[in-house]
Amino acid sequence: MADRPGPLAGVKAVTCSTAQAGTVPYMLMADLGAEVIKIEVPGIGDGSRTAGELKGEISSFFETNNRGVKSLTLNLKSDEGRKILHELVMEADIFGQNFRPGAADKYGFGYEELSKINPALVYVSISGYGQLGPHAALPGTDAVGQALGGVAEAYAGPGEIMRTGVVSVADETCAILAFGGLMAALYHAKATGVGQKVETSLVGGIVRLMGWTMTTTMWRNTNPITGARINGTRERPGIAATFNDRDGKPLVFQLAHQDWRPAMEALGFLETLAERGVDDLGLALVSEEMKEKILSALAELFATDSRARWIETLRAADIVSAPVNTLLEASNDPDVLANGYITEVEYPEIGETLKVHGSPWQFSETPAKIGVAPKLGEHNNDILSGLGYTDAEITALSEKKII
Numbered sequence: 001m002a003d004r005p006g007p008l009a010g011v012k013a014v015t016c017s018t019a020q021a022g023t024v025p026y027m028l029m030a031d032l033g034a035e036v037i038k039i040e041v042p043g044i045g046d047g048s049r050t051a052g053e054l055k056g057e058i059s060s061f062f063e064t065n066n067r068g069v070k071s072l073t074l075n076l077k078s079d080e081g082r083k084i085l086h087e088l089v090m091e092a093d094i095f096g097q098n099f100r101p102g103a104a105d106k107y108g109f110g111y112e113e114l115s116k117i118n119p120a121l122v123y124v125s126i127s128g129y130g131q132l133g134p135h136a137a138l139p140g141t142d143a144v145g146q147a148l149g150g151v152a153e154a155y156a157g158p159g160e161i162m163r164t165g166v167v168s169v170a171d172e173t174c175a176i177l178a179f180g181g182l183m184a185a186l187y188h189a190k191a192t193g194v195g196q197k198v199e200t201s202l203v204g205g206i207v208r209l210m211g212w213t214m215t216t217t218m219w220r221n222t223n224p225i226t227g228a229r230i231n232g233t234r235e236r237p238g239i240a241a242t243f244n245d246r247d248g249k250p251l252v253f254q255l256a257h258q259d260w261r262p263a264m265e266a267l268g269f270l271e272t273l274a275e276r277g278v279d280d281l282g283l284a285l286v287s288e289e290m291k292e293k294i295l296s297a298l299a300e301l302f303a304t305d306s307r308a309r310w311i312e313t314l315r316a317a318d319i320v321s322a323p324v325n326t327l328l329e330a331s332n333d334p335d336v337l338a339n340g341y342i343t344e345v346e347y348p349e350i351g352e353t354l355k356v357h358g359s360p361w362q363f364s365e366t367p368a369k370i371g372v373a374p375k376l377g378e379h380n381n382d383i384l385s386g387l388g389y390t391d392a393e394i395t396a397l398s399e400k401k402i403i
Contacts, residue, residue, distance in 0.1 A: 013029055014094070016097045020048075021126050024172065037088060071376055086117050120195045121189075122196065127140060146164040146206060149206025149207045157226060184198075227241075237282045245305065247306065252321065
């Protein structure tokens with residue numbers, strides 16, 4: 001099964017991208033069978049090769065974001081280096097970069113220049129703030145995307161200071177949106193022969209990630225209720241909330257208005273809530289005081305027994321419920337493992353088999369294949385010989401530090 005070609009077999013991408021948002025879209029392409037050529041600085045490479053946890057020379061950061069791609073070292077400040085890049089672009093379907101707006105044009109791989117070489121090229125540009133706003137020229141990182149896009153509020157409880165999260169949600173969201181955008185543009189290019197430029201940003205990704213909660217916030221012109229997601233109307237309220245059990249282990253449940261009383265009755269909470277005058281969830285939408293009374297009562301009641309019991313009870317009553325996993329717990333979750341969302345890859349050079357991300361997709365006919373990240377310049381000879389360069393010419397390029 002694993003030897004069958006992926007759904008993107010025959011598609012070729014060339015990237016001048018680093019970090020996370022700029023590399024993950026093409027790593028996903030490589031998982032699905034595309035040939036992805038990553039351009040790196042000779043002798044130096046992508047700076048993230050030493051980021052994260054290191055196992056010998058293998059980086060958890062670089063491996064996660066660049067597995068399955070090919071590495072070609074190329075000095076793009078030289079005429080010969082740019083010539084090779086242009087030769088690659090002539091044969092490519094996709095070109096990607098995540099430099100600051102304007103930098104790619106300066107170095108000879110802007111959209112206008114490359115589209116003349118290959119009119120069917122899909123050119124993907126990822127930035128921090130977006131291309132058009134007052135801060136477009138500023139550098140952007142995951143923290144910037146999280147800070148400006150509103151997700152920090154999702155991490156904060158009532159009265160807590162807003163902060164960006166430990167997981168790179170802006171990078172990853174932007175990357176997945178870029179992947180979707182380039183796939184749409186690729187479909188159009190294959191059908192019409194006309195390429196185009198696709199742009200997205202870290203801020204844009206997070207704003208989209210905020211989904212209907214952002215829309216509701218705008219319509220109400222007030223910030224959302226924190227501490228729990230209580231929504232709907234006074235007459236038809238719903239809730240999604242997290243509480244700790246007696247051992248401090250968190251669980252989450254989510255229900256619609258018609259399931260509130262049955263769920264509370266199944267848990268054995270309804271009588272106590274009624275005694276305190278907080279058995280009507282809709283009161284949480286009437287005042288902040290009533291919301292706090294309801295949430296405090298629920299917190300007190302959930303703290304009387306184990307998470308396992310509460311989840312079992314809620315699920316038996318057909319209420320959505322689950323443990324709130326840490327990252328380590330998530331990596332060992334039975335559903336995560338059973339679906340291949342986490343898998344293992346053997347690394348002979350360090351004599352270890354390591355856990356890595358699997359694929360988020362299941363293809364019945366064209367399965368994804370999990371590769372490994374390339375050594376710096378590992379594919380120089382293969383790529384250049386494929387362009388028609390002789391061994392002597394490749395040696396000369398290496399001696400002149402073009403590659």
